[in-house]
Amino acid sequence: MSHVLMSTSAAHGHVHPNLPVMAELVARGHRVTYPVPDRFVEAVAATGATPLLIRTDLPDPAKGEQWPEGGIEAMRLFSDEARSAYAQISSALAGDLPDIVCYDGSGWAGHALSRVHGLPRVELAPHMVAWDTFEEDFAEAYAFYETPEGLAWQSEMDAWLDEVGVGLGNREFLGPPDRSVVLIPEAMQPNLDRVDRTRYTFVGPVIGDRSHQGSLADLGTGSDRPLLLVSLGSAYNDRPGFWRDCITAMHGTGWTTVLAVGPYVDVTALGEIPDDVIVREWVPQLALLAHASAFVTHAGMGGCSEGLWHGVPMVAVPQAADQFVNGPRLAELGVGEHLPADEVTPERLRSAVLRVASSKDVAARCAEQKKIARAAGGAPAAADVIESLIG
Secondary structure, three states, X not given: OOEEEEEXXXXXXXXXXXXXXXXXXHHOOOEEEXXXXXXXXXXXXXXXXXXXXXXXXXXXXXXXXXXOOOHHHHHHHHXXXXXXXXXXXXXXXXXXXXXXXXXXXXXXXXXXXXXXHOOOEEEEEOOOXXXXXXXXXXXXOOHHXXXXXXXXXXXXXXXXXXXXXXXXXXXXXXXXXXXXXEOOOHHHOOOHHHOOOOOEEEOOOOOOOOHHHOOHHHHOOOOOOOEEEEEOOOOOOOOHHHHHHHHHHHOOOOOEEEEEOOOOOOHHHHOOOOOOEEEEOOOOHHHHHOOOOEEEEOOOHHHHHHHHHHOOOEEEOOOOOOHHHHHHHHHHHOOEEEOOHHHOOHHHHHHHHHHHHHOHHHHHHHHHHHHHHHOOOHHHHHHHHHHHHOO
C-alpha cells in the first residue's frame, strides 16, 4: 500500500474532477490523503480518501463570495493559498510523507512539497493543457505578468519558492509538468497534434457515482416533456439578466427548464417563475444530464466533459477564462452551438436550444463523442499512470 497525496484548490471545478481517481486508488489498496477545507470533507471522505482538514481563504460561492476573473488578482489569490496550505500540509504530514504527490494546476502547495522532498509527482489536469506554442499563442492574455504589479508578484512568488527550498523560479514551477494525466475528452484539447504525448496522457472525463447528490425526481418534475438544464457553473453565475432571458425564452415551449442559478442571484429579482421553469441554487447536474434533451452551459471544462459523457446537445454561453476557447470548440465538434454572452436574447437562445435538440446531425455527433468519452479509460487508466510512477 502506497501513500498518495492529492493537492488542489478549494473549488468545485478542481476537486470534483479527480474524486473518481481517488476512489479508484483507494479501491486498489492505496492510502490517499486529501487536504481540503470543511466544505469538501464529505465529498472527499465518500471516496475512501482521508480528508486532511485545512483552512482556506479562497472564495466560497455558497457564502456569496465571488472569484476574480483572472489577472494578478487571481494569481495572488492562489499564491497566498499556496503559502498557507503548504505550511499546514507540511506540519500535518511531518514524519508521514507521501510516496507520490498528485496535484492539479492550482495545487501549488502539493507541487512545492514534492519538489522540496524529492517525491514523485503527477499532475491531474481537469483542463486543457499546453501545446508547443502555447506561450506565444496566449502572449496577450498573459501580458499582465510584465506589468509592475505582475513583476512584483513574480518576485514575491520567487522569494517564497526559494524560502521553502523548491529550487525553481515561478515560470518553471508553473510551466509544463513532468508528467500529467489529463481528465478531459481529447476532443476538447486545442491543437492536440502539438501536445507532447510523452508528458501528457489523456484518459477522458472521470465520472463517478454522484447518486447521493439527488435525482430528477427531487426537483418535482416528471420526464414526459423535453428537459433543458441551464447552468453557468459555480463561479460566474451572478447574471440576473441572463436568467430572465432563459425564462422568457423557454416558457410555453412545451419544455421543462431547470435553472441552476447559484448563490448570488436574488430569485425574487427574476420576476414570476412560471410552472414550466424550475429555479434552484444548485441541482444534481449529472442526474439531470442523464435525462436532458439540451444543456445551456457556460462551457467550463467540467460541464463540457459531462455533456459529452451523456451525449447531450449543448448551447455554449461562455463567461470567463478557458470557456472562451471551449464554447467555440463545442460548435466545431458539431455537438452544439456557441452563443456569445453579449449576443444572448430570449429569441436567439430559444432558437439555438430548439435547433440543437432537433438536429439529426448534432444527435449523431453527440452519440459519437459519448462513445469516445466512455472508451477513453477514465479513472482506472489514470490510476495506472499514477501507480507506474511510485518507486
